[in-house]
Amino acid sequence: MSALPQGLREFVHEASLVVFSPGRINLVGEFTDYNMGFVLPAAIDKGVYFVITPRTDQKIHLFSADFGEAYETSVEELLPSKKSSWPNYILGVVEQFKLAGITLKGFDGAVSGNIPIGAGLSSSAAVECAVAMALNEVAQSGFEKLQLVQMAQKAENNYVGVQCGIMDQFASMFGQLSQAIRLDCRSLSYEYIPLSMDGLRIVLLDSNVKHSHGSSEYNVRRKQCEDGVAMIQQHHPEVQTLRDATMKMVNDFILPFDHTIYKRCKFILEENERVVTAAENLKNGDLKSFGAKMFSSHEGLQNWFEASCTEMDFLVNCVKNNDAVPGSRMMGGGFGGCTINLVKEGAVDEIIQMASAAYHNTLNLELTPYVAKIETGTTVLKHANKQF
Numbered sequence: 001m002s003a004l005p006q007g008l009r010e011f012v013h014e015a016s017l018v019v020f021s022p023g024r025i026n027l028v029g030e031f032t033d034y035n036m037g038f039v040l041p042a043a044i045d046k047g048v049y050f051v052i053t054p055r056t057d058q059k060i061h062l063f064s065a066d067f068g069e070a071y072e073t074s075v076e077e078l079l080p081s082k083k084s085s086w087p088n089y090i091l092g093v094v095e096q097f098k099l100a101g102i103t104l105k106g107f108d109g110a111v112s113g114n115i116p117i118g119a120g121l122s123s124s125a126a127v128e129c130a131v132a133m134a135l136n137e138v139a140q141s142g143f144e145k146l147q148l149v150q151m152a153q154k155a156e157n158n159y160v161g162v163q164c165g166i167m168d169q170f171a172s173m174f175g176q177l178s179q180a181i182r183l184d185c186r187s188l189s190y191e192y193i194p195l196s197m198d199g200l201r202i203v204l205l206d207s208n209v210k211h212s213h214g215s216s217e218y219n220v221r222r223k224q225c226e227d228g229v230a231m232i233q234q235h236h237p238e239v240q241t242l243r244d245a246t247m248k249m250v251n252d253f254i255l256p257f258d259h260t261i262y263k264r265c266k267f268i269l270e271e272n273e274r275v276v277t278a279a280e281n282l283k284n285g286d287l288k289s290f291g292a293k294m295f296s297s298h299e300g301l302q303n304w305f306e307a308s309c310t311e312m313d314f315l316v317n318c319v320k321n322n323d324a325v326p327g328s329r330m331m332g333g334g335f336g337g338c339t340i341n342l343v344k345e346g347a348v349d350e351i352i353q354m355a356s357a358a359y360h361n362t363l364n365l366e367l368t369p370y371v372a373k374i375e376t377g378t379t380v381l382k383h384a385n386k387q388f
């Protein structure tokens with residue numbers, strides 16, 4: 001975690017509380033979270049800082065150091081911002097606290113981060129988790145971390161309007177140094193798996209294609225998965241989510257009737273299996289098999305779930321069959337953002353240079369590389385000396 005961004009320093013007073021919440025990577029298991037399946041994310045060293053200073057009145061004064069914008073509303077009459085979306089990730093969490101019956105006073109809140117926005121690294125979940133932990137502390141509401149995660153997810157579902165699953169908020173809140181999290185999104189049981197990537201680095205190649213326009217497609221995909229469940233349910237009422245479905249059910253009750261829904265569901269069932277076996281590969285240190293699952297995940301995301309884009313396909317293809325890159329795939333909510341690559345330590349610079357040059361020469365586009373470090377989750381950095 002890097003030092004408090006310069007732009008936030010003037011907002012930190014004696015009574016302020018400062019919270020850091022990280023972005024996340026996801027090694028494998030895309031779109032499986034809202035289908036009650038498995039995911040394998042980890043928190044990274046890039047994240048969001050939120051400075052909260054309690055007020056004595058009901059006003060909420062927000063400032064984004066990154067956008068250089070302010071927004072004002074109040075706890076009683078919480079109004080979403082129409083001009084910019086960044087205040088809504090904060091206000092959505094305030095709304096969740098109100099709905100949970102917590103009495104909040106007003107506050108000044110300032111936010112700044114170093115996660116590239118729209119890159120598939122969950123800057124939005126990082127903001128939501130930082131705010132959830134900050135409000136929990138200042139209002140002394142005593143929620144457990146898992147409850148905060150669920151409130152942060154609901155803030156995104158209800159206030160921002162993206163029907164996301166629980167992965168991003170969970171990873172941001174529960175991240176641990178050098179550990180991946182194998183999360184069962186149905187039972188919410190989880191296990192940390194050490195990311196002792198001997199001789200390998202996690203390299204993110206940001207295509208710089210922003211995925212913001214993809215949020216409607218994201219919701220469309222989710223609806224298609226639900227439609228698939230409804231088709232199976234006519235014959236198997238016990239099937240509540242794609243987690244309960246078998247490939248035979250998908251073949252019998254979806255394939256003959258709707259090819260698009262079939263493609264989506266087939267991918268989800270296969271992706272779930274991949275996470276289970278990839279997690280075993282990781283535990284056994286079999287990074288070759290693990291990497292192969294990343295490539296097949298991408299193949300599924302490209303051809304069956306159709307959530308990739310030309311630019312990310314290009315980036316995955318240009319490292320395929322390269323001995324220095326055992327695994328690569330698109331990552332996150334799709335339709336733009338980063339690819340995640342396992343790269344042999346000594347070859348990181350060379351791979352970045354090769355991919356950058358190919359991206360530039362073929363597509364006339366520039367990529368932004370990051371070497372991700374796996375870090376701890378949402379953390380209170382400075383406690384207020386006064387309470388609400």
Ligand code: GLA
Nearest residue numbers: 030031164165166167332333
């Ligand atoms: C976004 C969502 C997550 C998850 C991923 C895809 O990041 O916020 O809930 O669905 O997309 O795996």
